[in-house]
Amino acid sequence: MTLSTPRTPRIAIAGMAIESSAYAAHRAGHRDFHRLTGDALVARYPFLAPGSPLRDAADWRGVFYARSIPGGAVETQVYEDYRERIVAGLAALHAQVRLDAVYLDVHGAMSVVGMGDAEGDLVTAVRAVIGPDVLVGATMDLHGNISPRFFELVDLPTCYRLAPHEDAWETRERAARNLVAQVREGVRPVRAWVKVPILLPGEKTSTRVEPARSLYASLADVERRDGVLDASIWIGYAWADEPRCHASVVVTGSDADVVAAEAEGIARHLWSVRADFAFVGPPGTLADGVAKALAATETPYLISDSGDNPGAGGSGDVTWTLTRLLAMPELTGADAPLVYVASIFDAGAVEELAAHAVGDEVSVEAGARVDSRVSGPVRITGTLASLTEGDPHAGRIAVIAVGGLRVIVTEFRKAFHAVEDFRALGLEPTTAQAIVTKIGYLEPTLYDIARGWTLALTPGPVDQDLERLGHSRIARPMFPFDTFDADPALLATVKA
Structure with missing residues (x-):
């Protein structure tokens, strides 16, 4: 889809990030979150320092961002407060300057008391005030989750490729660079998503060891192919208990057939090595x-x-x-x-x-x-x-x-x-x-x-013993909880 942006792109930054265990008694309140707005939020990103190429490539506007170390589910009123700050800020900014894109900095495994698919709820609220034409990019943790609603509403999702996450800032920069490029080119990318029925703890999927090391390293080759912009694997978050908790592959680009084929190929590779994942440490x-x-x-x-x-x-x-x-x-x-x-x-x-x-x-x-x-x-x-x-x-x-x-x-x-x-x-x-x-x-x-x-x-x-926790809401069958008589289809859902 071709868009039109005859001026310097105007991009808002917003987000809310926490990784929430369904099995933690802790509840995340206001004190757990560090909050940034305005110029202080823009300054959080080293690649947006004054004079940097990305800073000069767009008009970046900080709206609201809240981040906490992982813990339990977020208290409902805290989430609603922060969501309203994001939505109200975006609505006012969009009315004032007409935004071209939103850079959404989230984790992907946030849980909120009384709610399922918190990030899906957040992006739904964002879309309600910016409309369907504004591009939305999301930078995420590879231990996050992709839901149908999130995939439908986010144009450019991407995630880390290292665990531990030593590439966190590199990933955020890649997400920003791709978002600016798509806005400047006036196009909306095609994206393909494959759900993979695997749910493993991070300690079994570290990129310090195989098979995750080679699996994630292969993504750089995929994104260099004609028709591909970005490729990501979300291994998912094992300590939540929601239908969206599973591995996902998303490939974005300009060619629907290419991104679908690449996403399905990565998903088959992930599935083929599922039994090889083991603890990163003794x-x-x-x-x-x-x-x-x-x-x-x-x-x-x-x-x-x-x-x-x-x-x-x-x-x-x-x-x-x-x-x-x-x-x-x-x-x-x-x-x-x-x-x-x-x-x-x-x-x-x-x-x-x-x-x-x-x-x-x-x-x-x-x-x-x-x-x-x-x-x-x-x-x-x-x-x-x-x-x-x-x-x-x-x-x-x-x-x-x-x-x-x-x-x-x-x-x-x-x-x-x-x-x-x-x-x-x-x-x-x-x-x-x-x-x-x-x-x-x-x-x-x-x-x-x-x-x-x-x-x-x-x-x-x-x-680390997931079966000891007692998941009840994840989609079944799921590896390693269940055995499979045949390989899953692993077919891509494509959104143009």
């Missing part, structure tokens, strides 16, 4: 990880408390792992090696600890205030090693020494996924025998320092 029990950590001669040894990973939607205050660590005399004795344990959040416990001075003996009950389904609050008795303030996410942070353990208790939710998270507390990661943190696959800086690693298969809201 899996094991928590006890396995501790034993290997204590025996390690090269350190630090990393242990992932994967069942309550805030980076995937965990509540962040599940105490199952900490309870067991505190019961191990080899970790709590006077001669025990140094082990960092991150973290649980409990505002009441931190308030109680703040009444003490560093060096005081303390005993506080903490954790499981939000998510007590796996284990209850745990008593931590030791020495207050430090108390810091001002963390933009965690607020006040206390570190309690219990033998060799350094237990981190935060006022609010925080993911300790980088070496700097520990160094900010005076805890040098490279001097520890082991680091136990609520994470799945290791993010880059922790991965770089790890001299050994156990992906501990702990229980929690993002349990």
Whole structure:
């Protein structure tokens, strides 16, 4: 479809991003989100810095953007508030300057209390005020989901090609560049979507290892073919429970036959290697990880408390792992090696600890205030090693020494996924025998320092054992929940 844009394209930026586990007791409220509007939102994107080619290629207008670390479902009133800010901002801007495109920055796995397909709802609301002719591009996480409504209403969806997501900004730039190009050329791309009945956790689909590494690497070759603009694979989000939770392939371009054929080919490739996906790190029990950590001669040894990973939607205050660590005399004795344990959040416990001075003996009950389904609050008795303030996410942070353990208790939710998270507390990661943190696959800086690693298969809201969670709303049959007597059709739906 040919459009007409005889002037500098006017592109609005908006979005709302969070990854929401259906199994987390946490509910995302206003405090969980960092918000940007206007010029501050445009400045968020390094490729839109003043004088950059993309900045000069269009008139970029920041509307409203809210982003949270992963967690539970968003409170209904919070979502409705942010949706209204986006919609009202777009409506006013469109009436003022006539927009050519909307750059939508979302995750793809947001859940809202009482709602299914949150991103579909958001883009429906956006379309209602900008109309059918304005192009919409969406930049997404590969752990997001594509629903029929989302596919129908978004012209240029694309997602990351690396997990961990070291290409996040590269993907956002690619999305912006493609959106500008299509507006300037006055065309609406053709897109093809194939739903693939696979639902796997991110720890089994990391691009650090095969088959995901080669699968995602092949997309660059696909998009260089005549008639193709972009190609993406969404592996989907395993810890939500909605019909849209499954893998998806979307290819966009100018030739309907080509994009359909390429999408179907990628989908068949994905399906053919489904049984080859395995954990990116050595899996094991928590006890396995501790034993290997204590025996390690090269350190630090990393242990992932994967069942309550805030980076995937965990509540962040599940105490199952900490309870067991505190019961191990080899970790709590006077001669025990140094082990960092991150973290649980409990505002009441931190308030109680703040009444003490560093060096005081303390005993506080903490954790499981939000998510007590796996284990209850745990008593931590030791020495207050430090108390810091001002963390933009965690607020006040206390570190309690219990033998060799350094237990981190935060006022609010925080993911300790980088070496700097520990160094900010005076805890040098490279001097520890082991680091136990609520994470799945290791993010880059922790991965770089790890001299050994156990992906501990702990229980929690993002349990790696999906069948233990009890999905009831996903489409069936679905791999690996079901067996297939024959391969699915894997035919593309094409939208021109």
